[in-house]
Each structure stands twice: as structure tokens, then as C-alpha cells.
Amino acid sequence: MASIGKTRMATEKATGVKIRMEALKKREGEAKSAMRVGVKMAAKTAPQLLASKLLCKKPNLSTNVSTNICTNTTTSMTSNISTTKEREKTDAVCVASVSTKNGSNRKIIVNKYYEGHKGPYFVCIDKMSANNARIAINQFDLSDLLLKQGISDIEEVARMGYGRCKIVCGSAECANGLVENSVFAAQGYSTRIFRHFVQKAGLIFGIPGHYSEEQLAELVTSDIPIEEIVRITRRDRASGERVPTGRVKLWFRGEQLPTKINFLYSKVEVKPFVQLIQCFRCFRFGHLAQHCKSGAKCFKCGQDHSKDIICSGLVCANCKGEHAATHPQCEARKSVRHSKVYDTGKPN
Incomplete structure (x- = not known):
């Protein structure tokens, strides 16, 4: 009986995979047929627009952005896995535009905590200047603003650096409400829920x-x-x-x-997946060069000298080993990467 049950489960699994593969091939065939019909129609009505209307752009294979899907070749997927464009339409995110230093607008995705998220609920708040640069923040002024707004479900307001505070909220509703509150933007604050807080x-x-x-x-x-x-x-x-x-x-x-x-x-x-940040000014980990308050160092010898001076040898600025500070096998790099590994396992 046990062997019969295992055989039946294996058969059902194989059938499911086969059905998904056949459905995928069918959709690809339908998409190609639709494209051929579109080409014929466009060739009859406007030959001069054929190239600009129907030719799909080459996919952008960036390391951190999903490939764009040509609208003529792919239909909606049956699974719940989204592309970047589809993610912008979900309930857990919304799209906002911010002004950059050069005056242009940049679209960002504003994350929110999902329903059923078990916490903790973090919100990061930056103090911004008129030209959208981060400036010094005072956690007590921020706490006073929270009290005046009547936001009581706050567990802690902690200063994280020069221009950022982290607010620990008691619920997802409170955290999402901080991001949606327009009063903070009017007072020069930028509220964000980083993606790694919710995913x-x-x-x-x-x-x-x-x-x-x-x-x-x-x-x-x-x-x-x-x-x-x-x-x-x-x-x-x-x-x-x-x-x-x-x-x-x-x-x-x-x-x-x-x-x-x-x-x-x-x-x-x-x-x-662990994203390791290294400063290319002092070559320590955990911050960027634009926020570095240490002196500049040579990535080869770890000393402070001009570019004209030739290094006498390789000395890592972090672990003092005989290699450059950017070496992928640096022991300090391995230690920082290991300390940042997320917990794994299925939820209870």
C-alpha cells in the first residue's frame, strides 16, 4: 500500500509539471500567432511604423532589475510571482516620485507591511534638506512630532546615524500609517520601509x-x-x-x-542573499563613501598617501592580511557577511 501511494504521488507530481510545461508552450504559441497577425495588420495600414511599433527591445539583463517583458509576446502568468512592473500594482507597495539633486524625478517603490506580518515593524525616517540631501536629525524633535500627531503605538525611536532614525512600531497599521502620513514630508522628513523589512x-x-x-x-x-x-x-x-x-x-x-x-x-x-556594502574611501564595511567620516586610505596598503606613491606591499585595511582591502577572500569580509546572514526555515 505504501509503494502504491508513493507511485501515485510521483505520477501526480509528474503530471502537474507536464501540464505546466504544456500550458507555457501553448501560451508562447498563442503569443507568436498574435504577433504574426499584428505584423500583417500593421504592414497593410502603416508600413513605415512597423519597426517602431512591433519590434521588442532587447531585454535588460541587469543584476538587480527584472527583465522587461515585451507586451506582444507574454500574457499574464497564472502563478503569483510578479515582475517589477506587476509588483508596483500590488497592495503591499505603492509608487512615488522624488526629486534628485540635478532636478530630475526618480520613481521609487514604497513598501508596506503585509497583512499577517509577525513583526518587528521598523520604519526609517531621514531628515532632508530643500535640495533633497540628508542632514542631521534629532530623535527628540522627531518624538515630539509623533506625540503631537497622536501616534501612540510607538515602542522606540532610535538614532541610527547622522541623518536617520529608526522607529519601532507596535503594529503593521502604525508602521504603514507613518509612511502614508503627509505631515512628515511637510516637516522635511522622509519615511521609508525598506524592502528587506517585509521580504x-x-x-x-x-x-x-x-x-x-x-x-x-x-x-x-x-x-x-x-x-x-x-x-x-x-x-x-x-x-x-x-x-x-x-x-x-x-x-x-x-x-x-x-x-x-x-x-x-x-x-x-x-x-x-547577503548584500555587503563597502566604503571606497576608508574601505571598511557597512557604509558608503558619501557618508564616510574617516580619512581616505589606499586599498592596497591601507595607508593614507597620495596616488603618486607606489605601495611597498599589500596590507588589508581591515584584517591586516597580505592582500588588498577589496579581496573577495578577506577574513574580515567573510566575518561581516556571515554576521549578516538572515534566519532561514519555515515559519511556525
Whole structure:
């Protein structure tokens, strides 16, 4: 009886994968047919507009932005995995525009806490100048503004640096309300819920490069909802173009990562994605050069000298090893990366 049950489960799983593959091929065939019909119609009515209207742009294989989907070739996906454009339309995010220093507008995605999020609920607030530059912030002035607004579900207001405070809220409603409150913007504050507060990023390895992000969205399943799939790319030295690697970045909803996801007939291990920030002024970790308050150092010898002076040897500015401060195998780099690894496992 046990063997019969296992055989039946294997058969049902294989049937499910086969159905998803057939549905994907069918949609691709329908999309190609629709494109051929569109080409014929456009050729009859406006030949001169054919190239500009129907030719899809080459996908942008950036390491941190999902590939754009040509509207003529892809229909809506049956899975809940979204692309960047689809993510902007969900309830958990909204789109806002901010002015940059050069006067142009930049679109940003404003994250919100999902319903059912277990916390903690963090909101980061920056003090901004008239030209949109971060300036010094006082946590007591910010606390006074929160009291005047009658916002009581606040557990802590902590200063995180020169121009940023972190507010710990007691509920998702309170945190989302801070982001939506226009009074803070009028007082020169910028409120943000960072994406890693509401989602966790993981990496899977060994995925063949011929699978597109749209195909992976159809074929990858997980116990924890996947919000976005991004193929990691690298720059080809010969051609200068970006080519896909075997690594795929997955954004999962909530506070934890699954240990494994299902891809075709296999279970693939999910490892935490850790984004390590290194200053290219002092070459320490955890901040950018524009916010660095330390003296400039040479990345080769770790000393403060002009570019005209030739270094006598390699000395890491962090671990004092015989290598440059940017070496990928630096022990200090490994230690910082290990300390930033997110918790994994399925939620209770």
C-alpha cells in the first residue's frame, strides 16, 4: 500500500509539471500567432511604423532589475510571482516620485507591511534638506512630532546615524500609517520601509541559463510565497554584454526563507542573499563613501598617501592580511557577511 501511494504521488507530481510545461508552450504559441497577425495588420495600414511599433527591445539583463517583458509576446502568468512592473500594482507597495539633486524625478517603490506580518515593524525616517540631501536629525524633535500627531503605538525611536532614525512600531497599521502620513514630508522628513523589512531574499544555484524569468515563474513553487524572481547576470569580457549565470535571486514574502523550493522534479536548496556594502574611501564595511567620516586610505596598503606613491606591499585595511582591502577572500569580509546572514526555515 505504501509503494502504491508513493507511485501515485510521483505520477501526480509528474503530471502537474507536464501540464505546466504544456500550458507555457501553448501560451508562447498563442503569443507568436498574435504577433504574426499584428505584423500583417500593421504592414497593410502603416508600413513605415512597423519597426517602431512591433519590434521588442532587447531585454535588460541587469543584476538587480527584472527583465522587461515585451507586451506582444507574454500574457499574464497564472502563478503569483510578479515582475517589477506587476509588483508596483500590488497592495503591499505603492509608487512615488522624488526629486534628485540635478532636478530630475526618480520613481521609487514604497513598501508596506503585509497583512499577517509577525513583526518587528521598523520604519526609517531621514531628515532632508530643500535640495533633497540628508542632514542631521534629532530623535527628540522627531518624538515630539509623533506625540503631537497622536501616534501612540510607538515602542522606540532610535538614532541610527547622522541623518536617520529608526522607529519601532507596535503594529503593521502604525508602521504603514507613518509612511502614508503627509505631515512628515511637510516637516522635511522622509519615511521609508525598506524592502528587506517585509521580504527576504534568497539565492538558488545551478539553474540553466536558457530558462527565462517568466519560465521560472511558471515552474518554481514554494511553501512561502515568492514575490519576485531575478536572474543574476555577469558581464562577458569578450563581448561586453551581460549574460545569464546559474544563480537566481528570489524575493520571499515575510520574515523567513524556505530551506528549499521545488523546480521541475527537484528540490533546490535556498541560501540567504547577503548584500555587503563597502566604503571606497576608508574601505571598511557597512557604509558608503558619501557618508564616510574617516580619512581616505589606499586599498592596497591601507595607508593614507597620495596616488603618486607606489605601495611597498599589500596590507588589508581591515584584517591586516597580505592582500588588498577589496579581496573577495578577506577574513574580515567573510566575518561581516556571515554576521549578516538572515534566519532561514519555515515559519511556525
